Amino acid sequence: LHSGRRTGVKNKSIRFRLTLWYTGVLALALLAFGAFSWIAIREVLLHAVDEVLEDRVRGVQRFMENQIGSLSVEEIRDEFKEHSVLGPGGDLFQVCDAQGVWLYRSASLEDASVPIEVPARLAPAGIAADRIYKGATLRLFSRPVIVLGQSYTVQVASLTGEIEEGLVRYRSVLLLLIPAILAVAFAGGWWLSGRALAPVDDLTATARSIGDRNLSQRLPVPPTDDELARLSTTLNQMLDRIESGFRRIAEFTADASHELRTPIALIRTT
Numbered sequence: 001l002h003s004g005r006r007t008g009v010k011n012k013s014i015r016f017r018l019t020l021w022y023t024g025v026l027a028l029a030l031l032a033f034g035a036f037s038w039i040a041i042r043e044v045l046l047h048a049v050d051e052v053l054e055d056r057v058r059g060v061q062r063f064m065e066n067q068i069g070s071l072s073v074e075e076i077r078d079e080f081k082e083h084s085v086l087g088p089g090g091d092l093f094q095v096c097d098a099q100g101v102w103l104y105r106s107a108s109l110e111d112a113s114v115p116i117e118v119p120a121r122l123a124p125a126g127i128a129a130d131r132i133y134k135g136a137t138l139r140l141f142s143r144p145v146i147v148l149g150q151s152y153t154v155q156v157a158s159l160t161g162e163i164e165e166g167l168v169r170y171r172s173v174l175l176l177l178i179p180a181i182l183a184v185a186f187a188g189g190w191w192l193s194g195r196a197l198a199p200v201d202d203l204t205a206t207a208r209s210i211g212d213r214n215l216s217q218r219l220p221v222p223p224t225d226d227e228l229a230r231l232s233t234t235l236n237q238m239l240d241r242i243e244s245g246f247r248r249i250a251e252f253t254a255d256a257s258h259e260l261r262t263p264i265a266l267i268r269t270t
Helices: 002-010 014-070 073-086 161-209 227-269
Strands: 093-097 102-105 127-133 136-147 150-159
Touching: 014 073, 014 093, 014 127, 014 136, 014 150, 014 161, 073 102, 136 161, 161 227
Parallel strands: none
Antiparallel strands: 093 102, 093 150, 127 136, 136 150
């Protein structure tokens, strides 16, 4: 069965194989482009989200520098709660000190296991990460800050559900568009390969019509300096040699027949 399949593939026409190779290469190119574009769009969108989160961290840091110097922990938490109501996305941030003690946690995060690192374990530039939170996707950004000589970790978050939905829709469009493009490309490749190989069919038909009665007929040479033109010229040169050899054989046969006619007549007379 496998041998029959391999033979069937080998026996496919050049036109079919050319079209198949063309479509296969195009499919790989489209898949690579789709994957690269999806990753690039996702990175650009997440980078924009990270920039917004960094601005929010700087806003929290300025707020801490202005407020926590003369306040108690409870008063600081009250001020943070007011800040979380007024600030954009303020319901998703939390702050801890160098010992990991919570200075503030948004109400929406109090019952969630959203981890936060102490300042000593974070790079100065901060770190971004994705996390599933109550069935939604969160983009977290954590960065250490120093306020009045004390180290704190400020962690802010943003819901990225709309971004994920947009990426899913874009992926769905790619999955629908790529097969459609490949179908059009296969049809176009089949038509173009047929046009390109039409001279081969003409050469084949002419070669089949040449016999011993019309050896003077020659194959048409396409008006292009390509492989088909060189093939036609080479075959015509071969036909010239065959015709010349056939003519010499015919002349030799005629001469031999003439020369043998008289001796055979004498032999038959005797």
